[in-house]
Amino acid sequence: MLSYENENGVKYWHLVKPSEMEEKGKGPGNRMMAEVYLPRLLTMKGTIQNYVDNLFETIFSVNHRGNTLPLAIKYLFDIFDDYAAHHGITDPDVVHSWKSNSLPLRFWVNLIKNPNLILDIHKSDTVDACLSIVGQCLMDACSYSDHPLTRDSPCSKLLYAKDIPNYKEWVNRYYRDIQNLPQVSDQDMNALLTEHSNAHQYDFHSYSALNKLYLGYAQKYRDQGSPTGVGNNDEILLELETELLITELSWSLSEAGSRNDQPNSDPINN
Numbered sequence: 001m002l003s004y005e006n007e008n009g010v011k012y013w014h015l016v017k018p019s020e021m022e023e024k025g026k027g028p029g030n031r032m033m034a035e036v037y038l039p040r041l042l043t044m045k046g047t048i049q050n051y052v053d054n055l056f057e058t059i060f061s062v063n064h065r066g067n068t069l070p071l072a073i074k075y076l077f078d079i080f081d082d083y084a085a086h087h088g089i090t091d092p093d094v095v096h097s098w099k100s101n102s103l104p105l106r107f108w109v110n111l112i113k114n115p116n117l118i119l120d121i122h123k124s125d126t127v128d129a130c131l132s133i134v135g136q137c138l139m140d141a142c143s144y145s146d147h148p149l150t151r152d153s154p155c156s157k158l159l160y161a162k163d164i165p166n167y168k169e170w171v172n173r174y175y176r177d178i179q180n181l182p183q184v185s186d187q188d189m190n191a192l193l194t195e196h197s198n199a200h201q202y203d204f205h206s207y208s209a210l211n212k213l214y215l216g217y218a219q220k221y222r223d224q225g226s227p228t229g230v231g232n233n234d235e236i237l238l239e240l241e242t243e244l245l246i247t248e249l250s251w252s253l254s255e256a257g258s259r260n261d262q263p264n265s266d267p268i269n270n
Contacts, residue, residue, distance in 0.1 A: 038155075045159055052134060056141070056167055059108055060174035062181065071192055075184045076102060077175070093144040099175055100142035109135045133159060141167035 062069045080098045089095065113135040116123050123131075133156040140147070140157070141164055149161055160167075 041155065041159065052137070055112075055134075056138070056170060059104065059138075060167075060170040062174065062177040069178065069181070071184050071188065073103065074178055074181050075189050077178050078183060081179065096144045096175065100144075100171070104142045104171070105139060109138055112138065132156070137164070137167070140164050141171055143168075 058064050077099055080095055080102075083089075084095045084098075111117060113128075113131050114123070115121060115131070136156050137160040140160070147157075149157060
């Protein structure tokens with residue numbers, strides 16, 4: 001324990017870890033002893049347990065509360081299964097790792113740890129630490145192999161040690177359910193991509209993309225020689241400049257046309 005005496009002679013006692021004894025004289029420590037920290041950690045874990053379970057159930061459910069599985073996930077997972085069968089890969093850990101790395105670990109873990117990517121919120125250090133524990137739990141649930149725990153394992157591993165086997169079963173069931181779904185044909189996938197392209201055709205501008213390619217890459221590497229068979233570097237840059245000018249002209253004309261099509265709101269004085 002550390003004690004601090006104020007000018008009135010009153011002593012304040014603080015429960016701290018033994019490693020914080022070196023901080024004596026620098027003010028009260030801001031950490032608690034394990035006897036206080038661990039019970040509070042378990043209590044908080046029990047408070048949010050239902051929310052974590054609901055989150056994982058939503059992630060690893062083919063049909064959850066009327067929300068059907070996106071066709072792109074089924075199409076991608078079928079590619080993994082077909083590729084493994086074509087090359088004679090019989091180790092289930094390999095295909096399991098492909099599927100886990102493509103969706104839960106790359107997408108969901110990133111969103112769990114960084115909610116500020118989709119929400120306009122401030123992520124404090126405390127919230128960041130808590131979300132990292134939930135993200136680590138999801139990573140352990142997607143792991144095909146078991147990692148033995150020791151007394152030296154971090155609290156984030158020990159906290160959900162009893163829940164990980166249940167979550168692992170959810171992940172395996174999720175992959176089995178997707179495998180048992182009807183196969184998505186190439187025509188259905190192309191129709192889906194076309195539908196999304198038409199729905200978001202005005203959300204992205206080819207002019208901005210082409211401008212980024214030209215200013216960010218073409219000019220940056222214009223002094224480097226072009227690979228054999230590709231053509232003269234100056235010719236490539238000339239084509240890019242031409243495409244850029246054509247796109248800019250088309251964009252300007254479309255903007256001008258849209259402005260002319262709008263009715264004039266100013267009154268005309270005759």
